[in-house]
Amino acid sequence: MSGEMGMFISYLKKKDLKLTDQRKIILDVFLKTERHLSVEDLYNIAKKKDSSIGQATVFRTLKLLREADIAKEVDLGDGKTRYEHKYGHEHHDHLVCLECGRSIEAVDSKIERLQDGLCRKHGFLPQRHKMEIFGICKKCR
Amino acid sequence: MSGEMGMFISYLKKKDLKLTDQRKIILDVFLKTERHLSVEDLYNIAKKKDSSIGQATVFRTLKLLREADIAKEVDLGDGKTRYEHKYGHEHHDHLVCLECGRSIEAVDSKIERLQDGLCRKHGFLPQRHKMEIFGICKKCR
């Protein structure tokens, strides 16, 4: 069992929620996919494992995964909310190209540390954050 | 005439767009309002100045103002896109409280500098960015 599955089980226990087959399959598939997934994307992949899984469940499970700090919301500026898992990934920001739509994952641990400091200065307890820079990428310039 | 109006006129000229009464009124009202405004919010305010102004025009004008770098998109996590003007404001991030919904504007020039550096390192030309930290504010803790 992966660490993420353990985190999820703990989270569900804490909230008096149940561990269902659907939730297990959705998390499993989610962790194995290295992409920014919309609800529909993940639904299409999960369906292959268990054709009875519905979109609503995927939607609800992604919300739970975000609360459990296993998933991260990403906005690529196309009007759909996308998710990525945190498994095996350092913190990173997204540089989203307005020309080709591709996104680069850029890491800077200093930024995160400064963000935490900023929160502390305001007595604010951070839970998650969203950070996307939109512009033109190297190739499109 | 404010600097912003000048910026807007230049932008419109560059794009071969026209300066209309509606656009002037919408920008004027937008600059005078110190709040995070949804399209509907701004529509309701602008309507008082000129009751013939339609939502669609407000929506389209806000888009133009963002392109002209006069407006900034803000996500307060309630599913509506909001806008704030940049007039008289330093760059700032938003700390959005998940309990009470209020948002704190927090400034850290170091973060912005690091972000620019990050972009440069990836050959990326930044145009705008979105940065919101969600958590619990001082009062709600």
Add this chain to the structure above:
DNA sequence: TTGATTTTGAAATTCAATATCAATTATAGC
């Protein structure tokens, strides 16, 4: 095993974002 409670999936609903289109308006060139 039981029973209270949660979960599920199909379908319906909501609602912000966006497109449509005929009428109106801005502006460059005469």
Add this chain to the structure above:
DNA sequence: GCTATAATTGATATTGAATTTCAAAATCAA
């Protein structure tokens, strides 16, 4: 000022992601 051309407008319709609904099914503590 006029005219032609292209852009703009606002009411309305449409889209589509996000969310809710609800009866049937599944979970799990006792």
